[in-house]
Amino acid sequence: MELEVRHLRALCAIADTGSLHRAARQLGVAQPSLSTQLRRIEQELGGTLFVRTHTGCRPTPLGRLVLSRARPLVAELNSLVTEARAAAVGGRHLRIGSTASRALAGWLRRLRRHCREPTLHMDVSANALLRMVADGQLDVAFVHEVEGCPLRIPPTLRTRVLVEREPQFVSLPADHPAAGRPVVRLSDLARDRWMIDPTVDGEWDAVRRVLRAAGLDPPVLHGDYHTAASLVATGEVVTVCQPTSPSRPETAVRRLHGDPLGVRLLLAARTDTELADVYPDLAEAYREVAQQAPAYREWLERGGSGAPAPALP
Known part of the structure; x- marks a missing residue:
């Protein structure tokens, strides 16, 4: 061989x-x-x-x-x-990598308005996307870093933080007893089965740490979050979710008391110029989806923990 x-x-x-x-x-x-x-x-x-x-x-x-x-x-x-393919089509697309985010649609739409034709590569692994940027396979990556689980950022990359700490909320069935309250305590979910995607870098470790700190050891299912959404709707599980996630008739998105779990949202590229070219559109797209999420918008307006309200990115 x-x-x-x-x-x-x-x-x-x-x-x-x-x-x-x-x-x-x-x-x-x-x-x-x-x-x-x-x-x-x-x-x-x-x-x-x-x-x-x-x-x-x-x-x-x-x-x-x-x-x-x-x-x-x-x-x-x-x-x-990459260079050969770009030369063959007479131009170069903006190659974007991203973990899941509701801001993506608005970001791509704004880039097209500015005559930047993007291609998109999705991956649950932020570390994999960062490596692809460092290797020249992507131009920029929008990723999240789970609190307490630092990403392996290649030294050749430049980064810019979009949100220093985005609290993670919880998605639960609409008929769950705790769904009637705007803020849910972990103890309210002590009898529930949780679902976590272990392929998301750092997430399982962080959620397990938060649950243990609350004195909980619930049954856990491992699977992707698309499956988790359907299982939440049928009352099988609860799961962490982004605060921009929408509530649906069969599910409720609620803030966790004390905001025990957070992520940092950041943009990475090989040069500061590449970051500056795409950051404003991403910040505007994120601001848009944050304003569309009532619970998250209220959290931001109150400053997260009672401090003066911060401006959205």
Whole structure:
């Protein structure tokens, strides 16, 4: 077996995500297939590249050596492909990466008004998106950093904070006893089953920490948040959600007492110029969706915790 670019991409993905499961999801392949590919690469190179544990994968000394040579090669090839494709169509699209946000639609709409034609790459992993910007696969990434779980921001990137701390709310069935109150205590949800997406960088660790601090150890389902929304509607689970999430007839979005869980929203690019070009449109789009969310708008107008009300970004 001879090493190919796809093998180098696989190694970088495993290292960046710290997990065969998340790497396979990022690469669009089945996890068993990626595991087999990794074993073959290790056989070809004559040594173990990653230590597998119940918490994920981490590079061995040999793995770090191989990655130090693989990353520049992958980045250079990505840049070559991107430049060639741009030259072929006679121009260059603005390549945006993002984790989930209701501000995306408004942001893309505003960019088009300014004659910037964007393409969009969505991923639940903020770290994966940041690496794609550093490697030249994306121009800019809009991501969230879960409180207490710092992102691995490549040193070559420039960042700008959109919201220093966005409180995370809770989505619960509309007929839940706590749904009648504007603010919900974690103790009100002590008997509920929670649903968390463990592939969102840092989120499971943060939610587990918050629940334990409240003295709760509820049953937890792991799955994506699209599935969680339907299960909330049927009364099966409750789940954390962004404060801009809309309430629906079958669900209620409520603030958590004390705002125990927060995220930082930030924009990343390779240059300050790229950040300055797209930040104003993103800030305006975020302001728009924040104003459309009554509970979040009220939280902002009250200054979050009783302090003077901050201006929206």
